[in-house]
Amino acid sequence: EPEVTQTPSHQVTQMGQEVILRCVPISNHLYFYWYRQILGQKVEFLVSFYNNEISEKSEIFDDQFSVERPDGSNFTLKIRSTKLEDSAMYFCASSVALRDTQYFGPGTRLTVL
């Protein structure tokens, strides 16, 4: 069964450093998403991406965040200058169509020291 994959599984970084989280969505999916989940809290929407551009972003997704689809398979989330409060699990998801079921990757645990 096809699945969303994410790398790395765990990223530790120093405050102020840039990080890039990587995702490979399911191959025939057209919509891509990033979510985050701070430990013990709910899953929060960050951004959605379709047709090589951001289609929607939340108030969390500020200028420190960016997304990119550099080739036909990868979908990345970059955080330019990490803050302590960016420590969370970051989930990538993809779906075939609008409002369709979203399938989640296993997540990247980001720890900012």
Add this chain to the structure above:
Amino acid sequence: RKEVEQDPGPFNVPEGATVAFNCTYSNSASQSFFWYRQDCRKEPKLLMSVYSSGNEDGRFTAQLNRASQYISLLIRDSKLSDSATYLCVVNRVDNNNDMRFGAGTRLTVKP
């Protein structure tokens, strides 16, 4: 009012019990509804979509009441493996890509 609200639990039930979870949502124009389950430190996994007519998948039954803006999940004959956090998920109509998650209801099934 929160966009998606769930009773956080925890629900502690014996094996074989029937347990029901409720969820309310604030946007009356929302159109897509889902139940996901999340195991500790794992990704959310789709349990089932929720349709207006209600739907059943084995031991799981989901219901939608649009008038009351209320979604439910019923688990019959609960198993130890059902222990997880159950997430109610609703799409935002003003942005079709934007799914909003409830905080989840924690279920523990005990022998």
